[in-house]
Amino acid sequence: MKILVVGSGGREHCLVWKIFQSSLVDKIYCAPGNGGTFKIAENINIQADDIDSLLEFALKENIDLTVVGPEVPLVLGIVDRFEQKGLKIFGPKKDLALLEGSKIYSKEVMLKYGVPTADFETFTESDEAKQYVLRKGLPLVIKADGLAAGKGVILCDTKEEAFQAIDSIIIDKQFGDAGGKIIIEDLIEGEEVSVLIFTDGKTILPLVSSQDHKRAFDGDKGPNTGGMGAYAPAPLVNKESFNQIIKEAFKPLIEGLSQEGKVYKGILYGGLMIKNNQPYVLEYNVRFGDPETQAILPKFKSDLVRIMLDTINGDLENTAIEWDNRFCISVVLASGGYPGSYEKNKQIFGLEQIKKIKDVFVFHAGTKALSQSESEDNKIVTTGGRVLTVVSLGTNIKEAQEKVYQAIKVITFDKMFYRKDIGYRALQQVNL
Numbered sequence: 001m002k003i004l005v006v007g008s009g010g011r012e013h014c015l016v017w018k019i020f021q022s023s024l025v026d027k028i029y030c031a032p033g034n035g036g037t038f039k040i041a042e043n044i045n046i047q048a049d050d051i052d053s054l055l056e057f058a059l060k061e062n063i064d065l066t067v068v069g070p071e072v073p074l075v076l077g078i079v080d081r082f083e084q085k086g087l088k089i090f091g092p093k094k095d096l097a098l099l100e101g102s103k104i105y106s107k108e109v110m111l112k113y114g115v116p117t118a119d120f121e122t123f124t125e126s127d128e129a130k131q132y133v134l135r136k137g138l139p140l141v142i143k144a145d146g147l148a149a150g151k152g153v154i155l156c157d158t159k160e161e162a163f164q165a166i167d168s169i170i171i172d173k174q175f176g177d178a179g180g181k182i183i184i185e186d187l188i189e190g191e192e193v194s195v196l197i198f199t200d201g202k203t204i205l206p207l208v209s210s211q212d213h214k215r216a217f218d219g220d221k222g223p224n225t226g227g228m229g230a231y232a233p234a235p236l237v238n239k240e241s242f243n244q245i246i247k248e249a250f251k252p253l254i255e256g257l258s259q260e261g262k263v264y265k266g267i268l269y270g271g272l273m274i275k276n277n278q279p280y281v282l283e284y285n286v287r288f289g290d291p292e293t294q295a296i297l298p299k300f301k302s303d304l305v306r307i308m309l310d311t312i313n314g315d316l317e318n319t320a321i322e323w324d325n326r327f328c329i330s331v332v333l334a335s336g337g338y339p340g341s342y343e344k345n346k347q348i349f350g351l352e353q354i355k356k357i358k359d360v361f362v363f364h365a366g367t368k369a370l371s372q373s374e375s376e377d378n379k380i381v382t383t384g385g386r387v388l389t390v391v392s393l394g395t396n397i398k399e400a401q402e403k404v405y406q407a408i409k410v411i412t413f414d415k416m417f418y419r420k421d422i423g424y425r426a427l428q429q430v431n432l
């Protein structure tokens with residue numbers, strides 16, 4: 001089969017790496033790809049949101065399966081466009097990609113199907129939103145309705161913070177069209193966990209739980225980022241609570257949508273808060289998480305392409321996933337200054353050396369190869385904020401953590417930084 005992977009991050013490199021292991025696959029393309037994907041896939045110079053060009057390429061090359069990494073093309077309707085031309089593509093259609101594309105739609109659907117989530121109200125007028133803040137009291141969470149590259153959720157402890165958030169989204173249009181409407185919701189304090197499922201609209205096939213680290217600095221300090229590291233599984237979730245999450249956070253939604261004739265196919269990612277053993281859905285994403293995917297797929301022993309085809313064909317009922325039982329940690333190496341401004345084109349050293357370490361994997365994100373030759377001394381330079389994800393498997397959390405941080409020592413680039421404490425919550429939980 002010929003596979004096209006859409007995207008350029010660590011998640012997409014990890015997907016390409018896992019797809020490359022499938023016996024069904026002859027050739028992989030990645031659009032646009034990065035300085036890691038080109039080693040096992042052919043990078044194609046088409047951006048992930050350029051659906052016309054992606055479609056033209058897939059038709060010309062007779063692509064058998066397209067796998068979409070990021071949310072933007074899904075929300076723009078790439079699945080509908082490809083299916084109209086008879087092409088197989090993994091992911092939900094445009095109407096259901098709205099579960100991530102509109103936070104208001106997502107909350108309304110949760111409410112409709114009885115999915116546990118924080119109480120909320122929606123607003124389009126700044127004054128009304130401020131009145132609500134005064135009536136309700138703080139803390140509150142303010143969210144822009146549309147896609148905002150992970151930056152549209154603002155936690156507010158004071159009235160001043162809340163008013164500023166409301167004005168910046170509704171009046172100053174900080175997130176452009178994404179801010180035409182906002183949600184104000186109650187803050188639920190607890191422990192966050194990510195649970196991803198494959199679903200064909202009938203069957204739910206869960207992946208192992210994971211936990212992301214969104215803040216830039218150790219101890220969960222500093223600004224929010226796209227994610228600085230993750231681990232899987234999350235010890236916070238035992239078998240019983242995992243079953244409860246599937247039963248309460250996913251089953252009513254998938255069944256309710258199907259009964260309306262809306263068949264969700266693809267990955268559905270639940271960002272959950274666990275408070276007093278009760279899961280609450282903070283948000284749904286309609287794609288694999290980044291960097292959760294880099295911590296989950298090294299544990300995944302089944303054929304990913306087979307499972308994606310079963311999802312598309314509505315055949316998940318008799319499908320199972322085989323897992324490596326070891327613990328996995330992913331740590332993001334970032335450019336100094338990220339998530340603010342940072343310098344680019346820094347040469348990365350140590351990539352050949354780290355490849356030799358057993359049970360350690362490196363997934364590229366913001367990197368590019370100065371030439372796409374196979375030569376070992378080919379220079380790889382930084383092009384983005386999140387540059388690499390280094391991943392390790394270990395028999396327990398401590399071993400995985402020690403291995404990943406030992407491995408990172410061989411990688412250097414100017415102004416590189418990373419969190420030194422990925423997995424600390426997991427360690428605390430197993431030591432309780």
Ligand code: GLY
Pocket residue numbers: 150212226227285288289290291292
């Ligand atoms: N790790 C957060 C996300 O993928 O949205």
